[in-house]
Amino acid sequence: xxxxxxxxxxxxxxxxxxxxxxxxxxxxxxxxxxxxxxxxxxxxxxxxxxxxxxxxxxxxxxxxxxxxxxxxxxxxxxxxxxxxxxxxxxxxxxxxxxxxxxxxxxxxxxxxxxxxxxxxxxxxxxxxxxxxxxxxxxxxxxxxxxxxxxxxxxxxxxxxxxxxxxxxxxxxxxxxxxxxxxxxxxxxxxxxxxxxxxxxxxxxxxxxxxxxxxxxxxxxxxxxxxxxxxxxxxxxxxxxxxxxxxxxxxxxxxxxxxxxxxxxxxxxxxxxxxxxxxxxxxxxxxxxxxxxxxxxxxxxxxxxxxxxxxxxxxxxxxxxxxxxxxxxxxxxxxxxxxxxxxxxxxxxxxxxxxxxxxxxxxxxxxxxxxxxxxxxxxxxxxxxxxxxxxxxxxxxxxxxxxxxxxxxxxxxxxxxxxxxxxxxxxxxxxxxxxxxxxxxxxxxxxxxxxxxxxxxxxxxxxxxxxxxxxxxxxxxxxxxxxxxxxxxxxxxxxxxxxxxxxxxxxxxxxxxxxxxxxxxxxxxxxxxxxxxxxxxxxxxxxxxxxxxxxxxxxxxxxxxxxxxxxxxxxxxxxxxxxxxxxxxxxxxxxxxxxx
Amino acid sequence: xxxxxxxxxxxxxxxxxxxxxxxxxxxxxxxxxxxxxxxxxxxxxxxxxxxxxxxxxxxxxxxxxxxxxxxxxxxxxxxxxxxxxxxxxxxxxxxxxxxxxxxxxxxxxxxxxxxxxxxxxxxxxxxxxxxxxxxxxxxxxxxxxxxxxxxxxxxxxxxxxxxxxxxxxxxxxxxxxxxxxxxxxxxxxxxxxxxxxxxxxxxxxxxxxxxxxxxxxxxxxxxxxxxxxxxxxxxxxxxxxxxxxxxxxxxxxxxxxxxxxxxxxxxxxxxxxxxxxxxxxxxxxxxxxxxxxxxxxxxxxxxxxxxxxxxxxxxxxxxxxxxxxxxxxxxxxxxxxxxxxxxxxxxxxxxxxxxxxxxxxxx
Ligand code: HEM
Numbered sequence: 001x002x003x004x005x006x007x008x009x010x011x012x013x014x015x016x017x018x019x020x021x022x023x024x025x026x027x028x029x030x031x032x033x034x035x036x037x038x039x040x041x042x043x044x045x046x047x048x049x050x051x052x053x054x055x056x057x058x059x060x061x062x063x064x065x066x067x068x069x070x071x072x073x074x075x076x077x078x079x080x081x082x083x084x085x086x087x088x089x090x091x092x093x094x095x096x097x098x099x100x101x102x103x104x105x106x107x108x109x110x111x112x113x114x115x116x117x118x119x120x121x122x123x124x125x126x127x128x129x130x131x132x133x134x135x136x137x138x139x140x141x142x143x144x145x146x147x148x149x150x151x152x153x154x155x156x157x158x159x160x161x162x163x164x165x166x167x168x169x170x171x172x173x174x175x176x177x178x179x180x181x182x183x184x185x186x187x188x189x190x191x192x193x194x195x196x197x198x199x200x201x202x203x204x205x206x207x208x209x210x211x212x213x214x215x216x217x218x219x220x221x222x223x224x225x226x227x228x229x230x231x232x233x234x235x236x237x238x239x240x241x242x243x244x245x246x247x248x249x250x251x252x253x254x255x256x257x258x259x260x261x262x263x264x265x266x267x268x269x270x271x272x273x274x275x276x277x278x279x280x281x282x283x284x285x286x287x288x289x290x291x292x293x294x295x296x297x298x299x300x301x302x303x304x305x306x307x308x309x310x311x312x313x314x315x316x317x318x319x320x321x322x323x324x325x326x327x328x329x330x331x332x333x334x335x336x337x338x339x340x341x342x343x344x345x346x347x348x349x350x351x352x353x354x355x356x357x358x359x360x361x362x363x364x365x366x367x368x369x370x371x372x373x374x375x376x377x378x379x380x381x382x383x384x385x386x387x388x389x390x391x392x393x394x395x396x397x398x399x400x401x402x403x404x405x406x407x408x409x410x411x412x413x414x415x416x417x418x419x420x421x422x423x424x425x426x427x428x429x430x431x432x433x434x435x436x437x438x439x440x441x442x443x444x445x446x447x448x449x450x451x452x453x454x455x456x457x458x459x460x461x462x463x464x465x466x467x468x469x470x471x472x473x474x475x476x477x478x479x480x481x482x483x484x485x486x487x488x489x490x491x492x493x494x495x496x497x498x499x500x501x502x503x504x505x506x507x508x509x510x511x512x513x514x515x516x517x518x519x520x521x522x523x524x525x526x527x528x529x530x531x532x533x534x535x536x537x538x539x540x541x542x543x544x545x546x547x548x549x550x551x552x553x554x555x556x557x558x559x560x561x562x563x564x565x566x567x568x569x570x571x572x573x574x575x576x577x578x579x580x581x582x583x584x585x586x587x588x589x590x591x592x593x594x595x
Numbered sequence: 596x597x598x599x600x601x602x603x604x605x606x607x608x609x610x611x612x613x614x615x616x617x618x619x620x621x622x623x624x625x626x627x628x629x630x631x632x633x634x635x636x637x638x639x640x641x642x643x644x645x646x647x648x649x650x651x652x653x654x655x656x657x658x659x660x661x662x663x664x665x666x667x668x669x670x671x672x673x674x675x676x677x678x679x680x681x682x683x684x685x686x687x688x689x690x691x692x693x694x695x696x697x698x699x700x701x702x703x704x705x706x707x708x709x710x711x712x713x714x715x716x717x718x719x720x721x722x723x724x725x726x727x728x729x730x731x732x733x734x735x736x737x738x739x740x741x742x743x744x745x746x747x748x749x750x751x752x753x754x755x756x757x758x759x760x761x762x763x764x765x766x767x768x769x770x771x772x773x774x775x776x777x778x779x780x781x782x783x784x785x786x787x788x789x790x791x792x793x794x795x796x797x798x799x800x801x802x803x804x805x806x807x808x809x810x811x812x813x814x815x816x817x818x819x820x821x822x823x824x825x826x827x828x829x830x831x832x833x834x835x836x837x838x839x840x841x842x843x844x845x846x847x848x849x850x851x852x853x854x855x856x857x858x859x860x861x862x863x864x865x866x867x868x869x870x871x872x873x874x875x876x877x878x879x880x881x882x883x884x885x886x887x888x889x890x891x892x893x894x895x896x897x898x899x900x901x902x903x904x905x906x907x908x909x910x911x912x913x914x915x916x917x918x919x920x921x922x923x924x925x926x927x928x929x930x931x932x933x934x935x936x937x938x939x940x941x942x943x944x945x946x947x948x949x950x951x952x953x954x955x956x957x958x
Contacts, residue, residue: 028918071919075912082908082937089901089945096895124896173677232894241891322800322888333891489891496893503880510873514914537677549681556677565677 088123217512253277278306336487606731613724620717627710634703802885909934
């Protein structure tokens with residue numbers, strides 16, 4: 001944009017020679033001068049000091065504001081933003097993987113606390129990262145507002161008049177014609193207007209400009225960025241996100257109490273939850289059977305029936321990994337799955353005290369799973385005393401490891417399910433008031449069942465098999481039924497529509513800003529010395545514009561049709577001064593397309 | 596439980612053969628380009644030095660007068676169409692574009708043309724290989740790094756050939772491009788090779804087609820921009836040295852004399868980078884929409900997302916720098932290279948060194 005900025009010390013020529021004609025071809029902020037003393041001279045006495053200080057403060061404030069909203073500082077802040085985003089991609093983040101953060105802290109006793117202090121485990125919500133983008137957006141708004149006014153001013157005004165010497169412009173054409181100057185100007189005005197230039201007569205020349213959409217696009221783009229940020233912030237404040245594990249046949253209704261865990265933004269209130277409910281009918285997972293990627297999941301889908309509101313009509317829907325269920329503001333995603341073997345526990349008298357599917361947590365890609373079976377109440381031991389039972393459960397859908405101490409799964413589908421259990425009795429510790437992990441046993445107040453020889457009692461059960469507990473304590477059966485469970489995430493992200501709108505406006509604005517050129521064209525027609533009219537046309541655009549000379553050529557051809565060349569009088573071409581270019585110098589020229 | 600569609604082993608095999616064949620043809624193109632450059636070095640025109648020193652001799656007044664060019668406009672039937680005279684901005688260096696790799700040497704030019712023809716052939720074979728791969732897995736060929744690599748180089752060469760077809764002055768780029776394509780393919784078939792296979796459920800989405808195809812296209816165009824930015828820096832130093840009265844080495848002279856003028860290279864890389872930036876913006880947004888469907892959040896600062904964002908901000912920096920006094924030219928070029936390095940890191944580095952949600956199917 002070399003010749004288009006005003007007031008740039010690096011390019012005195014632009015301002016000096018083209019004057020107003022070259023000004024404001026964009027609305028980029030003008031670089032500001034270095035601060036000096038803003039207070040000026042100081043009259044003696046307290047009043048003098050106060051007014052001087054006032055001027056000084058206002059001056060500095062203004063200077064600071066100008067700096068903040070200058071292109072240079074915007075550039076530096078953008079740079080800082082990209083630098084600042086890097087650590088978060090290399091250091092584990094508590095937001096995405098709290099376990100990794102804990103591991104990291106364990107391994108690095110020195111770095112851990114330092115990182116903690118610097119907020120490096122939650123970079124994107126850290127003070128310094130927020131400071132960068134908040135400053136950037138203050139700068140952005142401080143930049144948009146004046147630019148918008150300036151642009152409105154430009155729209156309401158008229159394209160600036162022709163500079164004195166059109167020959168100095170990046171693209172130039174001239175010829176002599178017998179048409180009168182007024183006729184030429186009229187013709188040029190018509191041509192330019194037809195080509196959708198904003199054109200007007202100004203003295204002996206027509207001044208025209210086109211490509212205002214560039215600035216519009218640029219402003220729209222920057223405004224869209226602000227909209228996106230606000231939408232994002234709004235979403236953060238009002239969002240909610242909860243997880244729920246449901247076994248086939250189970251259901252869920254959207255209230256806080258039903259969630260396994262729940263997170264929400266600072267301004268979220270429980271009334272904001274969309275009322276709906278759904279039941280999980282069936283979960284299906286398929287896996288690659290052959291080849292090097294054997295075992296890789298191919299499809300996951302959950303068939304549900306859901307109803308909106310408290311008494312909505314039940315409807316069917318299949319939720320897949322990429323296809324959440326959308327109800328109002330809420331979306332229900334399928335995020336995980338696993339197995340829930342159905343287990344029956346009987347007491348010494350053979351009475352069923354526990355019969356239900358037990359969801360187990362997968363440990364690896366082949367769904368080797370682990371969990372706990374907790375019999376809270378209803379159980380009496382052989383002596384008739386009330387006790388609690390706990391079993392640690394280990395499950396594989398496709399058994400491997402026969403004859404070995406450990407077993408593992410070699411395929412994620414239910415080909416050869418085996419459930420390994422070992423039991424405890426005593427108190428599960430659930431009454432202590434502390435929240436308990438449902439997948440883990442607290443065995444501190446329990447005794448492990450031992451067999452007759454005093455070894456730990458454990459068994460690998462096939463579906464239908466039963467393990468007897470010693471001394472008539474009852475039994476545990478792995479029923480011939482393994483259900484699947486699905487983990488759902490229910491999110492509410494208000495503001496995401498606005499973010500989406502902002503994003504698309506940003507793209508269109510950007511395209512306008514980058515693909516449209518703003519350019520000016522002047523056509524001057526003056527009577528020459530020999531009574532023939534001299535027509536001069538010149539164009540000015542940004543240096544990157546390759547099309548300018550081409551366009552000027554087209555326009556010149558159109559004007560030329562209406563005002564054709566007069567026969568050449570001789571070597572002394574009127575209208576040529578020492579500036580007339582030497583047409584033989586073939587060389588690189590700014591704005592010229594080279595092929 | 597439905598069984599996943601079995602992959603078509605036969606087609607996958609054909610694809611491999613095609614990829615290897617294209618590598619062979621690219622190698623021939625590589626040698627033809629080398630021949631072009633070798634023959635080109637016979638010509639000893641030092642236009643740059645001439646242009647720069649001739650100006651110095653004209654004295655102070657003339658030195659600031661920029662050169663001009665006459666455009667023979669349009670070539671349409673309009674008779675006596677007025678001629679348009681263009682001139683560069685004051686203060687800009689006026690250096691003619693180099694003649695290209697062949698340096699004006701006829702034999703060099705012949706080899707250059709052969710190289711381009713071979714590149715077209717190699718590209719067609721490679722594209723067929725990518726297509727066969729896609730057919731063998733019955734999906735878009737970008738489920739893993741191997742597929743991504745072969746698709747990427749196909750698209751990069753496609754962009755180059757398209758620019759050539761549009762009569763843009765890009766033939767000088769041939770050798771650099773073919774060399775890197777060979778490296779890329781070599782890496783693909785040795786280190787990154789993955790047998791053809793289906794996708795994990797998270798990749799089953801039409802956003803995959805939109806997001807990944809635009810990402811690959813952006814990368815290929817960014818790459819073309821980066822090559823020309825890098826050469827701009829070399830050429831600019833060379834011109835600076837000459838303008839300052841220095842004498843660059845013989846090798847530098849021989850190579851750089853043949854490239855376009857630094858101003859042209861700079862402009863070309865700006866246009867290229869500016870043209871893809873909106874598309875890159877779209878790519879990220881498409882990715883966010885897809886993430887919203889697949890993972891329940893639009894943006895989660897996953898490493899891949901983070902680096903896409905960093906790349907985006909870096910290119911925004913570059914565009915800003917070009918509009919900021921004191922940052923145009925070399926400084927902006929450095930930013931463009933950093934931005935491309937970010938893109939590369941996102942493509943290779945994040946997949947290999949950082950684990951995140953975007954790691955699928957064996958790298
Ligand atoms: C959130 C941070 C920002 C981003 C991502 C951003 C991005 C961009 C992009 C991509 C362009 C290129 C479009 C073009 O060249 O026409 C651009 C242009 C521009 N930006 Fe920003 N911008 C940001 C903040 C700012 C700020 C704070 C200012 C004010 C100082 C600003 C002023 C401008 C101006 C004046 C242009 C037009 C330059 C020209 O005429 O080429 N931007 N911006």
